[in-house]
Amino acid sequence: MKKFLMTGMVAVSVMGMVSSCSHEEGDSGYDEVTSNYINAFNRTFGEPAGNQDWGFDQVELAASRMTRAIYPDYNFSSAIPLKPTTSEMSGDKFKTNVDGIPAYSSINGGGGYANGVSYINGSMNINIWGGGGTAENGWKNSGGELYFYGNCDLSNNNVYIADNTTIYIVKDATVTLNNGFQQNCKVYIGENAKLTINNNISTGNVSYYIKKGGFEAKNQLVVNGGHEFFVEDGQVKVGGELQVENATFYAKNTPITIGGMLNLIVRDNPALFYNEGGEIKCSGKLLNNSSKFYTDANSTFAEISENGNCVVYNGAQATMVSNGVIRVTNSNSDGSNGSVLINDGDLEGTYLGTEGGAFFENNGLTTINGNTIVNSNNNTWVNNGTYNTLYFIYNAGSSQVINNCRLHVSEDFDINLGDNPGTSSFRMDSNAGVVTKNFNAGGVFTFNNGTFNGGPFYIYMNSGSVFEVTQTATINATKADYGIYCLGDSWAVFHANKIQCAPGQEYQGNKVTYGGKLAVISETTHFPQGKSGQYDYINYANGFKEDYIYATNFNTGSANISIPATACNPGFNRSNANPDPDPEPDPITPDVRIIAEDLTAKQNSDFDFNDVVFDVTFTSETTATITLLAAGGTLPLTVAGKNVHDLFNAGEKQMINTNAPERDGGVKRDPVSFDITGINRANRGKDIRIMVKKDGKWIELIANKGVAAAKIAVKPTFEWCDEYMDIQLKYPKFKQWVQDKDVIWY
Secondary structure (H helix, E strand, O other): OOOEEEEEEEEEEEOOOOOOOOOOOOOOOOOOHHHHHHHHHHHHHHOOOOOOOOOOOOOOOOOOOOOOOOOOOOOOOHHHOOOOOOOOHHHHHOOOOOOOOOOOOOOOOOOOOOOOOEEEEOOOOEEEOOOOOOOOOOOOOOOOOEEOOEEEOOOOOOOOOOOOOOEEEOOEEEEOOOOOOOOOOOOEOOOOOOEEEEEOOOOOOEEEEOOEEEEEEEOEEEOOOOOOOEEEEOEEEEEEOOOEOOEEEEEEEOOOOOOHHHHHEOOOOEEEEEEEEEEEEEOOOOEEEEEEEEHHHEEEEEEEEEEEEEEEEEEEEEEEEEEEEOOOOOOEEEEOOOOOOOOEEEEEEEEEEEEEEEEEEEEOOOEEEEEEEEOOOEEEEEEEOEEEEEEEEEEEOOOOEOOOOOOEEEEEEEOOOOOOOOOOEEEEEEOOOOEEEEEEEEEEEOOEEEEEEEEEOOEEEOOEEEEEEEEEEEEEEOOOEEEEEEOOOOOOEEEEOOOOOOOOOOOOOEEEEEEEEEEEEEEEEEOOOOOOOEEEEEEEHHHHHHHHHHEEEEEEOOOOOEEOOOOOOOEEEEOOOOOOOOOOOOOOOOOOEEEEEEOOOOOOOOOOOEEEEEEEEOOOOOEEEEEEEEEOOOOOOEEEOEHHHHHOOOOOOOEEOOOOOOHHOOOOOOOOOOOOOOOHHHOOOOOEEEEEEEOOOEEEEEOOOOOOEEEEEEEOOOOOOOOOOOHHOOOOOHHHHHHOOOOOOO
């Protein structure tokens, strides 16, 4: 049996772990250990073909688990904000010295230098004002240049710098001010330089450009007035609220710490917060009011620590798109008024609500440790990945609530769509799956913080989809036609442990309508009162037959239906033959197997590519399950940041599942699985980082095109080598394949 390694509901993240190596030919630029490995590989197998991609570029993935045959009317891709650009981040804007720049001096109580250019070094009063001065009384005109050099602590000085001044904080300089700059100034912070501002920056009409430098606002920071804040490979810390209003905040590979809320505001135009890489920590809420928020696949929104509605996105233009990780503490996500939330990575919180015509799309992994509430006739809620929630409450009527992959509800799936024939529905794509503890569609039910009124509902299922209720389905649609339908030509399955009427409503008719090629299976009873009370409980539509119901007082045989389990679907398998008393679940076919060498192999030694072997099963475009199969190496080795020997509960010098003799440290272990996020399915597992510790340092295993590889992608049917067996002995055409990728070698 598989063992799944999880910490609560939090999946292991591999954000920011994509290989930084980009060498396409030769072995220049590699560390000594890797270079030695490459040379040994080349002497053993010959120079790899220039187009040899080691299996990672081949399109051999199993059939897509996300068929996405049901598309919403709304085009989510149109909501994704474009990456902001600026010409101000070019290298010549960031200064390394003040050579040729005159020092600042105060003249007649004014300040500056006649040509409007000077530098500050140390602590002093500064009075630079614009408006057309002379050499004798100040800055020549508004729009001069001021350089800061060295250590400039101006906390105890009077500082005034005119509007429209260009300010350079040169390499290695530190500047501390009590207040910010005047409007329309531009500030450039160079490598290893830092600007610290002690008080609130209430006038944010300043543009900041930071490259490999730091910025700290001890209190509030406001970026507004159409201005920009661009930072790359730096650090940003805001002690209070960070407010972006009608402006652009762009960060790349930069950790950001915010002591208050992150507040995105629209005035004449929406604000834009765009983050590529780095970690964001926010002690207040994230409030997005008709603006745009984007994080890429290498980003982590690690913390929102305020309780309550902490991720709030309002307004017709409010957009939140996450390709990375949004991991929040005690947080709610509440969207309304036409707002958009797109998760392409890993989203976790305690509440997610959509109302007022909000749009939500999950393409990755979403984990809601409380309620998911869909509460508007104009909502669009789409799941194309894996969505986990404690409660799912659909209390409105919309045709745009769509599950194309896997929805898991730990407690209750509650539904009441109102009397709105033809438009109110929960739709499931072919081979999609829902697993819930209870299903409530009628009567009054209590969930963790309120009550729910069940009532009319439609569930439309396509062929191969499975709706699994592990305990009780309580149904009272109240009117004919409402109920559960299969719209496809092949079986869909509604399976529950027990199907019952809503308590106290046993003598009313029209509990449910079943339609199409739908198998309805209850392990115990289906309405204990029988097939009907005073009025018919069940209506049949679209060719549905009573024989399709398998329960006490109905069809007593076994449904002859087999739907394979996938990452999207729990699967269902019943036949008319005698059942296996202890059946194993249908296995999920992995997408790709990865085999690796730990860089110890030398010429004429065993290149066995079994130092770690694992399968990758993609659960969405950005998430996957890794299943460790073998580990023949005896060096510390990690996959996606996880120590392989630790996961196998084995010693570092033990060789696992490679048929090594027990006297040499060979052991057998069950496969071990864990989930990851933040990868790109198109990369076929290449961006899953494998690290080995050799000679006291951690080194990444490479698979660059045309260069000797330490990891190779193969089909899941590939049989890995035994210990001490060179791969050429098991697969004689391996050497030919290295030099010609079209050779079929296994």
